[in-house]
Amino acid sequence: MTADHGVFAFAHVGDLHLERSSDPHAADLRAILAEVDGLHGHGLLDFAYLPGDLAEDGRAEQYAVLREALRRHPDLPVRLIAGDHDRQHGTMTDFDALFAAVAGSPRGGGHAARRHDLPRPHDPAPVTHYYFAETFAGVRCLFLDMVSPGYGRKGFGLDFRLGPCQLAWLAEELARADEEGRPCAVFTHTYPDDLCVPDEKAALAGLIRHHGVRLVEMGHTHYNELAPDGRTLYAAARSVGQNEDGSVGYAVAAIDGPVTSWRFKPLDRALPFVMITSPADRRLATAPLAMADGRISVRALVLSDRPQGDWCCCVRVDDGRPHAMVPDGPRTVHARIPWPEGARRLAVTVTDGTGQADTEVIEPVGRSFVPPPAPDRPGSDATRLPAWPQKGLRGDQLGPNRNGRPW
Incomplete structure (x- = not known):
């Protein structure tokens, strides 16, 4: 378990689809990792998440591009899982070597692959699985493997599965987190609805909803997408390697007490970056607005490569006067402010002495909020x-997986 920073926050670097180190998206990856590593070095992010489809064809020479990029940042924690392209040619041998080198190292949490016997008519040998769990800032993070238990390969089609061993492990992990009072985040390549086995699809979605998983963070879509269901925020980030969705960059997600938040950071937008982590926006809320004596607490995550002493942060309600925010941890600022009847918008602005500024605006949830029924x-x-x-x-929804775009 890592140190508790108060607010759990990580960077999600979308599907890479690496081929050659000379490709533009390989250069984008190197720039993203440099920025994220600097932010981690200031104690602002817990890790970088790579959600699968790391290599276009799952080949060793393609993973070598990622290895070289990661070698430049040996202190950056990385958590990675497999995507369907990581077994594009029916084998995961080269992904296995990457997982052993990255996940099996101090930077990757020391996670080892698991071997399970599964009923596979085309390959009756034990199957290697790449799933694991870890706790960051009080949040139990569960990293799933939807790929190695399946049969998919190029020309055969997608075949996302979990297998009974992984499902049983997940159920145990979620139950234990409930007993310990820990919130959970699940990391997976794609939506539970994309699983091929109907019973697994229902089981995974049911476990997530029953245990109130706070966040499911995914790749695969190639576009930014948020799908909140009143209990869980399903979030996907745009691809780095096959991007039709706008400026390349990375997503930032955070869990702050009862609130889950998410925002995309374009690489072509200079730091600083700010994301309101409390209260919840009405679109992402799972509970009513907490207010006492006509006031609410506002907290925001700040990402900057400048020292915290250089930050200048303020919060504004609608068009009212700004209220100063002060640090309440190594990565967040806080203020307790009046919330007038009929107020609608909350804006937090940060500057950091570089001449750049960033603002996020949300519409806080109301005090009469009632979560919607299950979808x-x-x-x-x-x-x-x-x-x-x-x-x-x-x-x-631009990309190859919903609208059949030609990648």
Whole structure:
């Protein structure tokens, strides 16, 4: 378990689809890792998450591009899982070597692959699985493997599965987290609804909803998407390697007490970056607004490569006067402010002495909020939000996996 920073926060670097080190998206990856490593060095992020589809064809020479990029940042914690492209040619031998080198190292948490016997008519040998768990800042993080238990390969089609061993492990982990009072985040390549086995699809979505998992963070879509269901925020980030969705960059997600937040950080937008982590926006809320004596607490995560002493942060309600925010931890600022009857918007602005500024605006949830009922297709994109530019959402689902784009 890592040190408790108060607010759990990580960077999600979307599907890489690496081929050659000379490719533009390999250069984008190197720039993203440099920025994220600097932020981690200031204690502002817990790790970088790589959600699978790391290599276009799952080959050793493609993973070598990632290894070289990571070698430049030996102190950056990285948590990675497999995607369908990581077994594009029916084998995961080269991914296995990457997992052993990264996940099996101090920077990767020391996680080892597991071997399970599964009923596989084309390959009756024991199957290697790549799933693991870890606790960061009080949040239990569960990293799933939807790929190695399946049969998919290039020309055969996608075949996302979990297998009974992994499902049993997940159920035990979630139950234990409940007993310990820990919130949970699940990291996976795609939505539970994309699993091929109906019973597994229902089981995974049911476990997530039953245990109130706070966040499910995914790749695969190639576009930014948020699909809150009143209990869980399903969040996907745009691809780095096959991007039709806008400026390349990385997503930032955080869990702050009862609130889960998410925002995309474009690489072509200079730091600083700010994300309100409490209260919840009405679109992402799971509980009513907490207010006492006509006041609310506001907290925001600040990402900057400048010392905290250089930060200048303020919060404004609608068009009212600014209220100063002060640090309440190594990565967050805080203020307790009046919330007048009928107020609608909350804006937090940060500057850090570089001449750059960033602002996030949300619409806080109301005090009469009631979570919606379970969706008809739990664990799917059925509850996805429309365009939300402040968060980096275009709302058009560009990419190869929903609209058949030609990648």
